[in-house]
Amino acid sequence: MSEAGTRATLRARAYDLLARDDSGPGARAVRAALVLLIVVSVTAAVVKSVPQIGRAHGNLLDLVLLLTTFGFAIEYGLRIWIAADNPGAAGAARERLRYLFSLPGLVDLIAAIPFALAPHLGLNIDWLDIVPIFKLLRHTAAFQFMVEAVYSERRVLGSAAVLMLALLVFQSSAVYYFEREAQPDKFGSIPEAMWWGIVTLTTVGYGDITPVTPWGKIAGGLTAVMGLCMFAIPVGIIASAFIEAVRRREFVDTWNLVAKVPLFRMLDAARIAAVAGVLRARRAERGERLIRKGDQADAMYFIVSGEVEVDQESAAPKGRLGAGDFFGEIALIAERERTATITALTACRLLVLHKDDFERFMDAHPDLKQAVRDAAQRRLKEINAA
Structure with missing residues (x-):
C-alpha cells in the first residue's frame, strides 16, 4: 500500500474512533477516555478555586491541568486531521x-491552551x-436534541421572544414612571428599571429592588402574573x-434496523416504516435467556443496545451479536424450532x-404478500445451503 493510502486508512480509522457513534467497543472506549479527561480537568479547575486547597496543592492541580490540556491538544490536532473525512466533504x-x-x-481550541500557566505569567485568565466542560456537549445526545428542537421551532420562539x-419594556417603563420620585436611586431610568422587570417576569424575585408606591405594587403584581404565563409558552414549545426530536431519532434508528433485514430489503421506505411501527420494545437483564434451543419460534429480535451470546449447543463456537444486529427472522416465515439458545x-x-x-401487517398490505413470500423462499434457501 502507498504512503498516501496508509495515511488515508489511518485517518479513516481515527475518524471512526473519534467521530462515529456506532463504531464498536474501540470508539466507546475512546469516548469514555475523553469524557474522563474532561471530568478530571474541570474537577481540578473547580477544586483549585477553593483558597485553602489552592494554596496547599496549587502546583499539583496545575500539573493535572497541564496534562489534561496536553490530551485536549492531541485530540484537537486529530480532529483537524480527520475533518477531511466528514460525510459529504x-x-x-x-x-x-x-x-x-x-x-x-x-471550544476545542480554548481547551487545548494551557491557561493554568496564566497566573505565573501575570495574566488573570485562568478562569478559562x-x-x-462544554466539550461534554459533544458526547450527549440531549444537547443535540435541544439544538434540533430550538431550530425547528425558531420562528415560533422568535415571535414569543x-x-x-415588548412586555418587558412596557412593564419596566410603567414601574419607572410610578417609582422614579419615591426611589430615584433604584428606578432612576427605564434601563435601570429593566433589571427589576427581568427579575420579576422570570419570577425569580431577588428582593433587592421592590416597588413601594400603590401603583407600583399593582404593576409589579401584574408583571409577576404575566411572567408566569409568558415563560410557560416557550418552555412548552x-x-x-x-x-418530537427524540421520537424522530428513535424512528430513524428503528427504520435502519428493519431495513438491514434481508426479508425486508425489497420494501420501499414507507413499507419499512410501517413494519417499524409494529415493533414492541423490550428490555433484557444480564444473563436473561431470550431464546431457548428447541422452542417454537414466534418472533424476531432487533438489538438496539447491548450484546447477546449465541450458543448452538454443539461443537460450533459460541457467537456474539451486538447493537444493530438481529436474529430470529425465520420465525416470521416458517414453522421452525429455535436452532440456538440466545x-x-x-x-x-x-x-x-x-x-x-x-401477519396482521401482511393482511393489511396484501400487495406485498407475494413479494415477501419470494424473499422468504430465497432466505430459507440461503440458510439451508449454509
Whole structure:
C-alpha cells in the first residue's frame, strides 16, 4: 500500500474512533477516555478555586491541568486531521477550516491552551480552565436534541421572544414612571428599571429592588402574573419539540434496523416504516435467556443496545451479536424450532416483531404478500445451503 493510502486508512480509522457513534467497543472506549479527561480537568479547575486547597496543592492541580490540556491538544490536532473525512466533504482544506471556525472547534481550541500557566505569567485568565466542560456537549445526545428542537421551532420562539421583549419594556417603563420620585436611586431610568422587570417576569424575585408606591405594587403584581404565563409558552414549545426530536431519532434508528433485514430489503421506505411501527420494545437483564434451543419460534429480535451470546449447543463456537444486529427472522416465515439458545451478555434494549403482528401487517398490505413470500423462499434457501 502507498504512503498516501496508509495515511488515508489511518485517518479513516481515527475518524471512526473519534467521530462515529456506532463504531464498536474501540470508539466507546475512546469516548469514555475523553469524557474522563474532561471530568478530571474541570474537577481540578473547580477544586483549585477553593483558597485553602489552592494554596496547599496549587502546583499539583496545575500539573493535572497541564496534562489534561496536553490530551485536549492531541485530540484537537486529530480532529483537524480527520475533518477531511466528514460525510459529504467538499475538500480537505475547506472541511478543516469549517471545523476550526465552528463552535465545537473553538471550544476545542480554548481547551487545548494551557491557561493554568496564566497566573505565573501575570495574566488573570485562568478562569478559562473551566471551558472544557462544554466539550461534554459533544458526547450527549440531549444537547443535540435541544439544538434540533430550538431550530425547528425558531420562528415560533422568535415571535414569543418579541412578545416578551415588548412586555418587558412596557412593564419596566410603567414601574419607572410610578417609582422614579419615591426611589430615584433604584428606578432612576427605564434601563435601570429593566433589571427589576427581568427579575420579576422570570419570577425569580431577588428582593433587592421592590416597588413601594400603590401603583407600583399593582404593576409589579401584574408583571409577576404575566411572567408566569409568558415563560410557560416557550418552555412548552421547546419541551414538545424536544420530545418530537427524540421520537424522530428513535424512528430513524428503528427504520435502519428493519431495513438491514434481508426479508425486508425489497420494501420501499414507507413499507419499512410501517413494519417499524409494529415493533414492541423490550428490555433484557444480564444473563436473561431470550431464546431457548428447541422452542417454537414466534418472533424476531432487533438489538438496539447491548450484546447477546449465541450458543448452538454443539461443537460450533459460541457467537456474539451486538447493537444493530438481529436474529430470529425465520420465525416470521416458517414453522421452525429455535436452532440456538440466545442469552443476554449485558443489559439489552430490544425491539421485537411478533409473528402475529407481522401477519396482521401482511393482511393489511396484501400487495406485498407475494413479494415477501419470494424473499422468504430465497432466505430459507440461503440458510439451508449454509
